Amino acid sequence: MNRDFAIECESLGRIYRSGSIPGRGRETVALSDLTVQVPNGVVFGLLGPNGAGKTTTIRILSTLLTPTSGSARVLGYDVVKQAKQVRERIGFILGGDRGLYGRLTGKQNVRYFGALNRLNPKTAKRRANELLERVGLASAADTLVEEYSRGMKQRLHIARGLLTDPEVIFMDEPTIGLDPMGAQELRQYIPELVGQGKTILLTTHYMLEADMLCDEIALIDRGRLVALGTPDEIKRNFSRLTIFEIVVNQTTETLTAELSNIDGVQHVEASAEGIFQKITIAVKAGVDARDKIQATIGVQRIENLVARDPTLEEAYVSILT
Amino acid sequence: MTAFLTNFFLRAYYSYKGLFLWLNWTAFISNVFIAPVVFVVIVTLTGRFAGQSDSANSYVIGMATYAIPVILSGGILQSFCYERTFGTLSLIYASRSNRWVTYWSKGLLHYPNALLAASTSLFFGWLLLDLDFSGLSWPALIVLLLVISFSCLCFCLFMGNFAIALREWILPAAIANGIVLITSGVVVPIDQLPGFLGEIGRVVPLTHGLSALRAAFEGASLGDVIDDIVYELVVGLSYLIAGGLLFSLLEANAKRTGTYESAI
Ligand SMILES: Nc1ncnc2c1ncn2[C@@H]1O[C@H](COP(=O)(O)OP(=O)(O)OP(=O)(O)O)[C@@H](O)[C@H]1O
Ligand SMILES: [Mg+2]
Numbered sequence: 001m002n003r004d005f006a007i008e009c010e011s012l013g014r015i016y017r018s019g020s021i022p023g024r025g026r027e028t029v030a031l032s033d034l035t036v037q038v039p040n041g042v043v044f045g046l047l048g049p050n051g052a053g054k055t056t057t058i059r060i061l062s063t064l065l066t067p068t069s070g071s072a073r074v075l076g077y078d079v080v081k082q083a084k085q086v087r088e089r090i091g092f093i094l095g096g097d098r099g100l101y102g103r104l105t106g107k108q109n110v111r112y113f114g115a116l117n118r119l120n121p122k123t124a125k126r127r128a129n130e131l132l133e134r135v136g137l138a139s140a141a142d143t144l145v146e147e148y149s150r151g152m153k154q155r156l157h158i159a160r161g162l163l164t165d166p167e168v169i170f171m172d173e174p175t176i177g178l179d180p181m182g183a184q185e186l187r188q189y190i191p192e193l194v195g196q197g198k199t200i201l202l203t204t205h206y207m208l209e210a211d212m213l214c215d216e217i218a219l220i221d222r223g224r225l226v227a228l229g230t231p232d233e234i235k236r237n238f239s240r241l242t243i244f245e246i247v248v249n250q251t252t253e254t255l256t257a258e259l260s261n262i263d264g265v266q267h268v269e270a271s272a273e274g275i276f277q278k279i280t281i282a283v284k285a286g287v288d289a290r291d292k293i294q295a296t297i298g299v300q301r302i303e304n305l306v307a308r309d310p311t312l313e314e315a316y317v318s319i320l321t
Numbered sequence: 322m323t324a325f326l327t328n329f330f331l332r333a334y335y336s337y338k339g340l341f342l343w344l345n346w347t348a349f350i351s352n353v354f355i356a357p358v359v360f361v362v363i364v365t366l367t368g369r370f371a372g373q374s375d376s377a378n379s380y381v382i383g384m385a386t387y388a389i390p391v392i393l394s395g396g397i398l399q400s401f402c403y404e405r406t407f408g409t410l411s412l413i414y415a416s417r418s419n420r421w422v423t424y425w426s427k428g429l430l431h432y433p434n435a436l437l438a439a440s441t442s443l444f445f446g447w448l449l450l451d452l453d454f455s456g457l458s459w460p461a462l463i464v465l466l467l468v469i470s471f472s473c474l475c476f477c478l479f480m481g482n483f484a485i486a487l488r489e490w491i492l493p494a495a496i497a498n499g500i501v502l503i504t505s506g507v508v509v510p511i512d513q514l515p516g517f518l519g520e521i522g523r524v525v526p527l528t529h530g531l532s533a534l535r536a537a538f539e540g541a542s543l544g545d546v547i548d549d550i551v552y553e554l555v556v557g558l559s560y561l562i563a564g565g566l567l568f569s570l571l572e573a574n575a576k577r578t579g580t581y582e583s584a585i
Pocket of ligand 2: 054055056172
C-alpha cells in the first residue's frame with residue numbers, strides 16, 4: 001500500500017449512459033484515462049471548463065460513483081473495493097442549492113450529518129457549534145434552511161463537510177456564491193487545514209484563488225488531463241506564452257489590429273490607464289517579437305514596456321484555446 | 322451503546338422532521354384523524370346500504386386497520402422520495418453509517434401515527450357506527466394493533482425503495498394501499514376473492530392480523546390468535562429484510578448509473 005500519496009488516480013475513466021432502451025441510449029465520456037497523484041498535506045487544484053469532468057472525479061473519489069475504467073485510491077484504499085475505509089477518512093463539500101433539508105435548521109442539518117456518520121453525539125454537538133461559528137452562521141444556526149440565502153447554504157455545506165474532521169477533503173467550487181468576506185475567510189481557512197496535515201482537492205473557476213491556494217494543479221478538458229504541475233510550472237511550461245504590458249501615450253484606431261498581425265502574437269487587449277492606454281499582448285514563447293512590437297507602436301509613444309510570465313488565467317486560456 | 326442509540330433517534334427524528342411534508346397541523350390532522358374516520362364511515366354505510374348490516378362490525382374493523390398502511394405509506398414513501406428530490410441521498414450513500422440502520426431509522430417515528438390513526442378510527446366506529454366492544458379481548462387488541470402496524474411499516478419501508486427509483490411517491494403509495502385494500506380482506510373476505518388475489522393476500526401485511534382482530538372482537542383471547550400474530554410478524558420481517566436488501570441494491574445501482582443525483 002503506497003501511503004506517499006493521499007489520492008491516486010490510475011487511468012480513471014467514466015462514461016455516463018443515458019436513455020433506458022438498450023442500444024438506443026446516449027453515451028457521454030465524462031472522464032478518460034486520468035492519471036494523477038496527490039501527495040499528502042497539499043492543496044491540489046482540479047481546473048477545467050464546464051463539463052470537463054471535475055465533479056465526476058470528485059464523486060468517484062468520494063465513493064458516490066463507480067468508475068467505468070481505471071482505479072482510484074484515497075489514503076491507499078481503493079474507492080470501489082474499500083469504499084468503507086475511504087468513507088471513514090474523507091469529507092466533501094459539493095455545494096449548491098440541494099443536499100440540505102429545508103425544513104430543518106442549519107444546526108439540525110449539521111447534527112443530522114454527525115449522527116449519520118456515527119460521530120459521538122457530544123463531540124458532534126460541540127464541533128457543529130464551532131464550525132457554524134467559523135463559517136459565520138452562528139446567528140442563523142436556528143433558522144430553517146429554506147429561509148437561507150444561497151451563500152448561507154454554501155456556508156452550511158462547508159460547515160457540514162468539515163464536521164467529521166476528515167483527513168482528505170474534496171471541495172467542489174467551495175467559494176461559489178460566497179460574498180468576498182466569506183470567500184476570503186475560506187481561503188484563509190484552507191491553509192490552516194493543510195497545516196493540520198489534511199489534504200484538500202479543490203475545484204474552482206477562479207484562477208486567482210487557484211493560484212493563491214494550490215500547491216499543484218491538474219488542468220482537465222473534456223475528461224482528459226492537459227496540464228499538470230505547480231501553478232508556476234503551468235504558467236511557464238504549459239502555456240508557452242510571454243506577456244508584454246505596454247503603456248502608451250498615444251494610440252491609433254488600427255493599432256490593435258496591426259499588433260495582432262505580428263508573427264507569434266496570440267492575443268491583444270487594450271484598456272485605459274489614467275490618461276494613458278495600456279496594451280497587453282500575449283506572444284508565443286520563443287518568438288522574439290519585442291522589436292516588432294516597439295516598431296509597430298513607435299518608440300516615442302511608449303511610456304513603459306515590461307515582459308512578464310502569464311497569469312494563471314492567461315495560461316489557462318492559452319492552453320485551452 | 323448510548324451513543325449509538327442517541328444517534329439512531331437523532332436520525333429518526335431529523336429524517337422524520339426533514340422529509341415528512343404532512344408535518345403541519347392541517348395536513349397531519351386531516352391525514353391521521355379525519356381521512357381514516359371518513360373512510361370507515363363511508364365503507365360501513367355502503368355495506369349497510371347494500372344490505373350487509375350484520376357485517377357492520379367487520380367493515381369498521383377492516384377499514385380502521387386499513388388506516389394503518391395508508392398513513393404509513395404516505396409518510397414513509399414521502400421520506401424516501403424526498404430524500405432523492407432534495408439531493409440528500411448522496412449524504413447517505415457516502416456516509417459511514419450502516420445501511421440497515423439507516424433504512425430502519427426512517428420508519429420509527431411514523432409508527433405512532435399508525436397506532437393513532439387506527440385507534441381514532443375504532444373509537445369513531447364505536448361512537449358513530451355502534452362498533453361492539455363488549456366481547457373484545459383488550460390485550461389481543463393492543464398486541465394486534467402493535468403487530469399490524471409493525472408489519473405494515475416493514476411493507477412500506479420495502480415500497481420506499483420504489484419511491485426512490487421512480488422519484489415519485491404517490492404512485493407507489495397508491496399501489497401499496499391498493500394491494501392491501503384488495504387482497505388482505507379489509508372489505509371483501511379473503512376466501513371470496515378470485516384465486517390468485519387470495520394467494521397474494523397470504524403474503525401481504527394486515528391479512529392475518531386483521532382476521533385475528535375480528536376474532537378478538539368476537540371474544541377470542543390473545544392465546545387463541547397467536548398463530549395469526551406470528552404469521553403477521555413473519556410477513557413483516559420478510560419485507561423488512563427484502564426491503565433492506567433492495568435498499569443496498571439501489572445504492573449499488575445509483576453508483577453504477579450515476580443518475581440518482583437528478584431528481585426529475
Ligand atoms: N448524471 C449524468 N448523466 C449523464 N451525463 C452526465 C451526468 N453527470 C455529468 N454528466 C456529463 O459528464 C460531463 C462532465 O460533467 P462534470 O459535472 O463532471 O463537469 P464539471 O467539470 O464538474 O463541470 P462544471 O465546471 O460545470 O461543474 C459533462 O459532459 C456532463 O454532461
Ligand atoms: Mg462541477
